Amino acid sequence: MSRTEGTGPFTTRLTWRLGDGATAVWESRPARKRGLLTVRPVGESEPRPRSADSESLGRLSRLNAIAAGAFTVGGGLFAAGAARAQFGTGDATSAWIYFVGGLFFNTGGYASLLQVINAPRQDSRIGALSARRWRWWSYEPGRIDWLSTLLLFVGTLVFGINLLGSLMQGLSVRQANALIWSPDLIGCTLFLVSGHLALVEVCHGRPGLRTRDLGWWIVAVNQLGSVLFMASALADFTRPATGSVLNVDIANWGTLTGAACFSVGGVLQFYERP
Incomplete structure (x- = not known):
């Protein structure tokens, strides 16, 4: 017996019965961020957390620290x-600060994607999470976490075009809109779509309030940052x-407050670890 929850083709929560009658619950975000699922033994009312193997937990911890640190510094x-x-003067120094911050966003985006790619997978037979071999890339469009983090990473790369354009001098209006404004708009759109998918993942369907869930707060704060970036x-x-x-x-204020949101989200992410 099993029950799936999520939206469309995406599964964000899976509940199934083990051979001994216990009930196991896998959720997408806790599994990939904390290396965790829960098992409720027969006759007990409360589920027990069950962690992945030490190798998987070590991977998740390191990648989480890299992503959290990168978004904290990049947002700052x-x-x-x-x-x-x-x-201030609004001179080229601002553009260089943005550019260096963008490199940190690139790092955070790729580390987030790697965390999804190398997350432990559930073994439905024994109700546990197990490690897979390390990979630098995968193609898994059927996973909402993979799609969300991929769009986030691609968004940071598109922002890189915008930031490089900002360093160029003597651009015409048409060139400025093509090299600076258009990539900025595309990057913000990718961030918004990524954030929406992350909300769907953590809410297991239609986005809503989950104020007791740290993962929800991280996603919500980052999504607010994406909205401010779009403005x-x-x-x-x-x-x-x-x-x-x-x-x-x-x-300027949209960038400042949006970046502050991502920095706060990065700090919170340090606590969403195995």
Whole structure:
């Protein structure tokens, strides 16, 4: 007997009966972030956590620390760059701060994807999680966590085009919108879709409130950051007729507050570990 939960083609929670009559529950995010599932023995009312093997837990811990640290530092650098642009001279120094912050976002995005790729998988026969060989890449579009983290990573790479464009001098309005604004808008869209999938994963369907779940808080704070990034991107469009940005204040404040959200999410992520 088994029961699946999720949305569309994605399974985010699986409940099944073991041979001894116990009930095992696998959930996508706890399994890949903490290396954990639960088993409720026959005759007991409360489930017991069951961890993966030590090799898997070590992998998850290291990758989680890398991703959390990268997003914390990257978000801080983006916030610093936006603050300098808003309150300082807005010179090329801000662009370089953004660029370095973008490298940290790249690192955090790829570490998050690696954590999904190398997460332990459930063994339905014994109700346990087991390690697989280390991989640097996989193609698993049927997994919502894989798709979410892939879009996040690709979004950070697209932002890289935007950040490189920001370092170029003497761009025309058309070139600025093509090399800076368009990649920014695409990257923000990818972040928003990634965040929505992460919410679906943690909520096992339609996004809702899960205030007692640390994973939900991390996803929700990051998604708020993505919304603020999108507001910044929309405001950063350069008018062809005048050569001026739609709203510099919204662009800078959206980046600053959105980056702060990702930095806070990174700090929280340190605590979502095996």
